[in-house]
Amino acid sequence: MQEREATSTLPKRSENFSEWYTQVALRAELADYTPVRGSMAIRPYGYAIWEGIQAWLDRHFKETGHVTAYFPLLIPESFLQKEAEHVEGFAPQVAWVTHGGDEELAERLAVRPTSEAIILPMYAKWIQSYRDLPVLLLQWNSVVRWEKSTRLFLRTAEFLWHEGHTAHRTMEDADAECRLILGIYRELVEDVLAIPVLAGIKPPSERFAGADNTYTLEALMPDGQAIQTGTSHFLGQNFAKAFNVKFLDSDNQEKFIWSTSWAVSTRLIGSLIMAHGDDKGLILPPRIAPFQVVIVPILGRDDAVVIPAAKALAAQLGKRYRVKLDDRDAYTAGWKFNEWELRGAPLRVEIGPRDVANAQVVVSRRTGGKKASLSMEGIEDALGRILEEIQTDLFARGKSYLEAHTTAAETLDELARAMEDVKGFVRVPWCGMQSCEDTIRGRTGASPRVIPLDDAPSGNCPVCGMPSKYSVYYARAY
Amino acid sequence: MQEREATSTLPKRSENFSEWYTQVALRAELADYTPVRGSMAIRPYGYAIWEGIQAWLDRHFKETGHVTAYFPLLIPESFLQKEAEHVEGFAPQVAWVTHGGDEELAERLAVRPTSEAIILPMYAKWIQSYRDLPVLLLQWNSVVRWEKSTRLFLRTAEFLWHEGHTAHRTMEDADAECRLILGIYRELVEDVLAIPVLAGIKPPSERFAGADNTYTLEALMPDGQAIQTGTSHFLGQNFAKAFNVKFLDSDNQEKFIWSTSWAVSTRLIGSLIMAHGDDKGLILPPRIAPFQVVIVPILGRDDAVVIPAAKALAAQLGKRYRVKLDDRDAYTAGWKFNEWELRGAPLRVEIGPRDVANAQVVVSRRTGGKKASLSMEGIEDALGRILEEIQTDLFARGKSYLEAHTTAAETLDELARAMEDVKGFVRVPWCGMQSCEDTIRGRTGASPRVIPLDDAPSGNCPVCGMPSKYSVYYARAY
Numbered sequence: 014m015q016e017r018e019a020t021s022t023l024p025k026r027s028e029n030f031s032e033w034y035t036q037v038a039l040r041a042e043l044a045d046y047t048p049v050r051g052s053m054a055i056r057p058y059g060y061a062i063w064e065g066i067q068a069w070l071d072r073h074f075k076e077t078g079h080v081t082a083y084f085p086l087l088i089p090e091s092f093l094q095k096e097a098e099h100v101e102g103f104a105p106q107v108a109w110v111t112h113g114g115d116e117e118l119a120e121r122l123a124v125r126p127t128s129e130a131i132i133l134p135m136y137a138k139w140i141q142s143y144r145d146l147p148v149l150l151l152q153w154n155s156v157v158r159w160e161k162s163t164r165l166f167l168r169t170a171e172f173l174w175h176e177g178h179t180a181h182r183t184m185e186d187a188d189a190e191c192r193l194i195l196g197i198y199r200e201l202v203e204d205v206l207a208i209p210v211l212a213g214i215k216p217p218s219e220r221f222a223g224a225d226n227t228y229t230l231e232a233l234m235p236d237g238q239a240i241q242t243g244t245s246h247f248l249g250q251n252f253a254k255a256f257n258v259k260f261l262d263s264d265n266q267e268k269f270i271w272s273t274s275w276a277v278s279t280r281l282i283g284s285l286i287m288a289h290g291d292d293k294g295l296i297l298p299p300r301i302a303p304f305q306v307v308i309v310p311i312l313g314r315d316d317a318v319v320i321p322a323a324k325a326l327a328a329q330l331g332k333r334y335r336v337k338l339d340d341r342d343a344y345t346a347g348w349k350f351n352e353w354e355l356r357g358a359p360l361r362v363e364i365g366p367r368d369v370a371n372a373q374v375v376v377s378r379r380t381g382g383k384k385a386s387l388s389m390e391g392i393e394d395a396l397g398r399i400l401e402e403i404q405t406d407l408f409a410r411g412k413s414y415l416e417a418h419t420t421a422a423e424t425l426d427e428l429a430r431a432m433e434d435v436k437g438f439v440r441v442p443w444c445g446m447q448s449c450e451d452t453i454r455g456r457t458g459a460s461p462r463v464i465p466l467d468d469a470p471s472g473n474c475p476v477c478g479m480p481s482k483y484s485v486y487y488a489r490a491y
Numbered sequence: 492m493q494e495r496e497a498t499s500t501l502p503k504r505s506e507n508f509s510e511w512y513t514q515v516a517l518r519a520e521l522a523d524y525t526p527v528r529g530s531m532a533i534r535p536y537g538y539a540i541w542e543g544i545q546a547w548l549d550r551h552f553k554e555t556g557h558v559t560a561y562f563p564l565l566i567p568e569s570f571l572q573k574e575a576e577h578v579e580g581f582a583p584q585v586a587w588v589t590h591g592g593d594e595e596l597a598e599r600l601a602v603r604p605t606s607e608a609i610i611l612p613m614y615a616k617w618i619q620s621y622r623d624l625p626v627l628l629l630q631w632n633s634v635v636r637w638e639k640s641t642r643l644f645l646r647t648a649e650f651l652w653h654e655g656h657t658a659h660r661t662m663e664d665a666d667a668e669c670r671l672i673l674g675i676y677r678e679l680v681e682d683v684l685a686i687p688v689l690a691g692i693k694p695p696s697e698r699f700a701g702a703d704n705t706y707t708l709e710a711l712m713p714d715g716q717a718i719q720t721g722t723s724h725f726l727g728q729n730f731a732k733a734f735n736v737k738f739l740d741s742d743n744q745e746k747f748i749w750s751t752s753w754a755v756s757t758r759l760i761g762s763l764i765m766a767h768g769d770d771k772g773l774i775l776p777p778r779i780a781p782f783q784v785v786i787v788p789i790l791g792r793d794d795a796v797v798i799p800a801a802k803a804l805a806a807q808l809g810k811r812y813r814v815k816l817d818d819r820d821a822y823t824a825g826w827k828f829n830e831w832e833l834r835g836a837p838l839r840v841e842i843g844p845r846d847v848a849n850a851q852v853v854v855s856r857r858t859g860g861k862k863a864s865l866s867m868e869g870i871e872d873a874l875g876r877i878l879e880e881i882q883t884d885l886f887a888r889g890k891s892y893l894e895a896h897t898t899a900a901e902t903l904d905e906l907a908r909a910m911e912d913v914k915g916f917v918r919v920p921w922c923g924m925q926s927c928e929d930t931i932r933g934r935t936g937a938s939p940r941v942i943p944l945d946d947a948p949s950g951n952c953p954v955c956g957m958p959s960k961y962s963v964y965y966a967r968a969y
Contacts, residue, residue: 048567104592159591
């Protein structure tokens with residue numbers, strides 16, 4: 014038998030969440046460190062999760078009229094500087110190309126931290142008339158943001174994402190696009206990744222650099238810290254003016270376009286790891302798991318019967334589900350059970366000599382409960398029902414946790430106490446002044462995560478006592 | 492009606508092939524120039540071709556046991572230097588990152604020109620035993636190679652590709668992998684893109700930097716120049732030794748792995764544009780065309796009947812084909828005909844009031860021939876047959892061209908004359924010496940493109956007169 018670190022040495026999730034997270038990401042072979050500072054390798058099992066996210070989003074983007082394109086990786090410094098807030102926000106994190114071969118470049122090139130500054134100039138070239146609008150376009154790529162301290166998936170110097178960049182005739186169209194995209198992201202995060210979120214907008218201090226408004230989804234991780242799981246930015250006419258993107262409207266007037274940008278990244282995989290795991294390792298929701306069903310044949314007693322039966326079952330189930338047949342003969346069945354629990358496969362199916370004789374299999378859910386025998390008759394539908402139950406169950410667990418860790422505060426003291434006791438989201442009335450927000454940040458170490466979409470403010474700002482204009486959910490955050 | 496440049500101003504393909512190429516790429520909205528030197532934007536119509544290539548390849552890679560991963564964009568200079576030939580080949584073309592934010596880096600980072608130097612070190616970490624082999628892995632990304640002179644798709648400072656990197660237990664396994672991949676590429680290029688190729692290996696002077704052998708596909712463009720349409724490299728143990736990638740074999744001996752790498756890039760789209768066009772513009776083979784069928788309703792006389800009929804037809808055909816309904820009311824039908832001919836849609840379907848009344852449509856093939864009326868009854872199957880005919884026809888035309896422009900020469904004079912007269916591939920016996928190859932290059936301006944897979948050398952080297960060891964196809968090349 015091959016030696017590997019047993020899962021028994023995995024740190025307990027409840028005791029050392031941070032180290033548990035890192036060890037799970039490494040040992041489940043989702044990602045690994047590389048010799049490049051702050052950059053990780055995404056291993057095939059982790060990348061398969063990203064492929065699942067890509068395929069789901071790509072289908073929804075196309076159904077809503079979006080098309081895909083590709084823009085250069087390297088952006089001249091002078092373009093990045095055209096939108097003042099934008100360059101201020103991103104310049105400190107830019108990796109700069111200064112040489113091509115032996116030649117020193119006349120102008121430095123930024124490795125893209127985001128692509129507004131190269132896409133908007135192209136829109137200026139492509140958009141002439143209102144008939145050319147809207148432009149609904151995205152690209153899949155990687156971006157580089159020079160980070161001092163990094164963590165696998167959650168904060169890396171390079172990450173994968175898509176970035177949508179759309180151009181519209183009116184403010185209303187652009188805002189509707191932002192909301193459409195937020196809805197797609199919400200469906201992805203809640204229905205596919207089984208992570209419940211709060212949806213809303215960011216306060217000005219947390220907006221994307223150069224945006225007039227940022228829509229956001231915020232999830233709560235088991236350590237009580239919030240994490241952003243998708244953003245959609247209403248850019249107003251800021252970038253249109255910086256890059257001179259105008260169109261001739263039907264009233265024969267030249268006007269600036271209204272633009273949006275939006276993204277989710279491989280950071281989502283970090284949220285996914287944190288959201289559903291346990292002391293045995295990862296738990297993957299069936300709709301995103303690279304392998305929904307892992308079949309482990311019980312070898313050693315009657316392999317001539319068991320192996321063909323396991324292969325036939327894999328072929329049968331493979332038509333409907335993502336199936337892995339683990340028939341490696343160098344590992345015991347018990348070792349494989351641990352391995353696939355660590356790697357979060359939602360359903361395990363064992364098949365041994367007696368099971369073959371009885372036309373049944375033994376099924377274990379990664380979310381717990383006893384093993385159960387299941388007749389081969391109607392097995393496809395039965396497994397489908399169980400997978401749906403696991404998916405629903407994971408979301409329901411997350412929802413209970415989120416509700417149990419969301420509270421409200423009227424005063425600074427209450428807020429600070431709630432932040433310690435409840436560890437989660439605390440809803441606070443806010444007057445809208447930056448100075449009051451700063452006071453709350455300083456006192457609590459929390460930041461304002463989201464103003465809910467259906468905001469109905471009530472009460473007074475706990476800092477200045479003025480009537481609130483917004484309700485803000487505060488939390489400590491990743 | 493909106494003004495655009497009429498296609499009548501497109502340069503004639505037969506008169507100015509190079510300018511025709513560039514204008515088609517731009518006006519068909521496949522790509523555009525950007526403010527970044529040598530880097531293009533791939534527009535949605537061009538990117539849709541790439542998505543088609545990706546989807547086809549991804550399916551075939553997965554069916555043959557390959558998995559996808561992601562490795563860092565930025566590679567420390569010291570890693571690039573570990574394989575001597577490799578760094579010599581790529582260093583002059585590297586874009587170098589020297590600063591992260593305000594900080595100057597202790598070591599320069601290469602924007603990946605190819606990823607052997609970052610993937611092999613990870614293999615050294617991941618591979619311990621023969622049980623870990625083979626590793627069959629690829630990534631989809633972009634690479635940067637600093638080019639002095641660039642052309643849309645054909646030669647750009649940045650291009651998109653996949654790069655496969657596999658690790659094997661034996662030399663034979665690695666060689667078989669190279670051949671498997673070459674076969675997949677050949678099927679893509681010939682059966683999907685309808686471009687016939689010569690398959691074989693490169694002479695040493697044309698190999699990938701660091702490879703022991705490079706398998707290649709070579710196509711012939713209508714100007715008589717060859718272009719490489721896919722390569723698969725047998726890397727031997729060169730990179731394994733440079734990066735110390737070893738495994739413990741079943742005989743308890745530590746051994747170096749055998750590795751391969753392989754790629755096709757967006758350059759293929761350049762070949763596709765060149766291969767099939769005519770004076771009206773692009774011609775896209777049905778299996779790769781973003782829109783296989785373009786429906787143009789004949790508006791103005793009975794729109795209340797025609798528009799719903801066109802929409803119903805688009806919905807019906809959309810279940811089986813990639814369909815575009817062009818119902819824009821700002822353009823005449825004639826303008827749209829020109830537009831979709833320029834953009835290479837293989838089939839156009841017109842539907843007007845009389846067609847609706849007669850339960851028929853009018854069909855035009857992009858490859859020529861008269862318009863024909865087609866009954867709505869059985870239209871789906873009928874269009875399918877026509878699309879297949881167009882696909883077959885395009886490949887057959889290419890094949891005739893390739894055969895008519897492939898010849899053989901026994902002497903240097905014959906070779907030089909054939910290069911001028913036939914403009915294509917000339918087969919030459921070769922002794923295997925570099926000096927003889929250099930003589931031929933100097934005399935003819937052609938380069939050795941490929942030694943056929945099923946090589947049966949005969950005759951004597953035209954330079955030194957020694958008996959030939961190989962047959963080499965020479966051509967001028969992109």
